[in-house]
Amino acid sequence: MNARLAPRMNVIGASPTAEISNKLRELAARGADVINLGEGELDFPTPPHVCAAGIKAIETGETKYTAVSGTAALKAAIARKFERENRLSYGPGQIIAGSGAKQLIFNAFLATLSEGDEVLVPAPYWVSYPDMVRLTGAAPVIVPTTAAEGWKLTPAALRKALTPRVKWLVLNSPNNPTGAVYTRAELVALAEVLAGHDTLVMADDIYEHIVHDGSFAAPAAAMPGLFDRILTVNGVSKGYSMTGWRLGYAGGPEWLIRAMDVLQSQSTSNPSTISQAAAIAALDGGTGFVDDWKRVLLARRARVLRAIDGIEGLTALPTPGAFYVFADCSGLFGARSPEGKVLENDLDVAGYILEAAHVGMVHGSAFGTPGHLRIAYAIDDSRLDQAMTRIATAVRALKLPMNAWPVNA
Ligand SMILES: Cc1ncc(COP(=O)(O)O)c(C=O)c1O
Structure with missing residues (x-):
């Protein structure tokens, strides 16, 4: 090197x-x-009505800095989405938009982790989680799952892996790369194990809309007792075919959202205004x-x-x-x-x-x-x-x- x-x-x-x-x-x-x-x-x-909203943003001069965490209009659309699709209530101080879900996950880790901390990452996992954790000085702890268990973390495996050093558990449903989707009951069973610990939960719901068998359950809704320590991360990349627009969002406890906002303010600032306008059209425009x-x-x-x-x-x-x-x-x-x-x-x-x-x-x-x-x-x-x-x-x-x-x- x-x-x-x-x-x-x-x-x-x-x-x-x-x-x-x-x-x-x-x-x-x-x-x-x-x-x-x-x-x-x-x-x-990307659906035409979403593209049209992006073009309109350019034509009407929505081309200047906004609040770091996104415009009030975007945050309101995100709050409506959480209410409508997930029955989750987040106030404006509990929502942040960024340049992709990836940035939000990265900032959440950077804001909370340091040397000696651990993050439980069930495998197979999205390639970026472990390296993001390592960059903060913390250690990813890989918890293997098996095809026989539907590639899902079991309460027993979770119980075994939890130690006082564990700061986060990553839950990615539907999962990349296995497509595994946790049922509400499975999340409830995991919540029972987590109840005795202090661990934060990173719920990466980015594939929420692409479920073929079974149905999606948002961890923050299925685990209401843990709501205050779950960060729900989502975005428009996968559900609206908008990977290039780089627009993700998260809902979570105010102290954490505020810290992520500070980090973002010293790195990339607000996500693109054009993408913000397009994301409002996407989130409000239905998913037919x-x-x-x-x-x-x-x-x-x-x-x-x-x-x-x-x-x-x-x-x-x-x-x-x-x-x-x-x-x-x-x-x-x-x-x-x-x-x-x-x-x-x-x-x-x-x-x-x-x-x-x-x-x-x-x-x-x-x-x-x-x-x-x-x-x-x-x-x-x-x-x-x-x-x-x-x-x-x-x-x-x-x-x-x-x-x-x-x-x-
Ligand atoms: C599980 C998972 N989370 C997050 C992301 C990042 O999505 P975004 O395009 O919003 O940064 C991806 C992208 O591949 C992913 O597979």
Whole structure:
């Protein structure tokens, strides 16, 4: 590492999802026809009424600084959203908007954590939580979950992991990368364990609108006894296909929101005024179109699962929420590529498929769960089919050690 860099740069790495995208861009620049199944965003355009509100903001001169935590109009729209969709009541001092949910999570950690503190992060987890925690000097404590338990934290595992050093528990439902959705009853059971501790809860509800099986329950609503120590983080990126607008928001205790506001005031200030205006239109404009999106996504999920069924060495279960399939690729370990490389882990498998099929996916280790691949299926149907066919062809080209695959793989 360059000696001019601060030591804190030793404890974090570049986001693996961004790295996959960079590799794909390099391949594309060399003329390859690449398909990216690594990106965590919908391919649908931002709804026209939302775009129109952004354009209007530019045309009417909404182009100046606002309050750091967002305009009063945006905060009122966020409060209405929380009331209407989650039955959560937050006053203006309990709401903050920022440049993406990512910034808000980062600021909440930075405002509260220091050396010696711990954050419980159930795995598989969104790639950024552990590194954000490390940047504050605190330590992420990874709590593994299993496919057999629906990739969800159990009360027993939580009880075992809780110590006086634990400052936050991260709950991400629907989960990226597994799509796991906690039921109200499951959240209530976790709340019973948390009641005896002081831990804050980071409820990352960003995929709230993309639930295929079951229904979404907001932790802050399902755990009313803990309301005062839950930070509900959400945003317009996933539910409204607005990843590029960079607009997230959070509701939580006033002391914490105020501290996040101070941090934001010394870094990025208010989120873009254009995005704020667009977010008001999004939050107030209803979510009717999401049902159409979900129908398309569900059909794509089925396409991916069907394709995986036909690929020896890969297995996957339906993912209840979000737009990912989290496939087990451990059946390919030990296989030899036509170039003679033995695939020893998920990174090798993802690398091989990237080179051989020009299809990018994120390896499970990046989410704290080796032996898997995350397939983001929010891309055009025909490209998705093409990607799955290419993966199947690349896997067929592998030479396997005798009896490497279980009979029912
Ligand atoms: C679980 C999770 N939380 C937060 C974010 C960040 O969202 P935003 O675009 O609002 O920063 C993402 C984006 O991929 C995510 O997957």
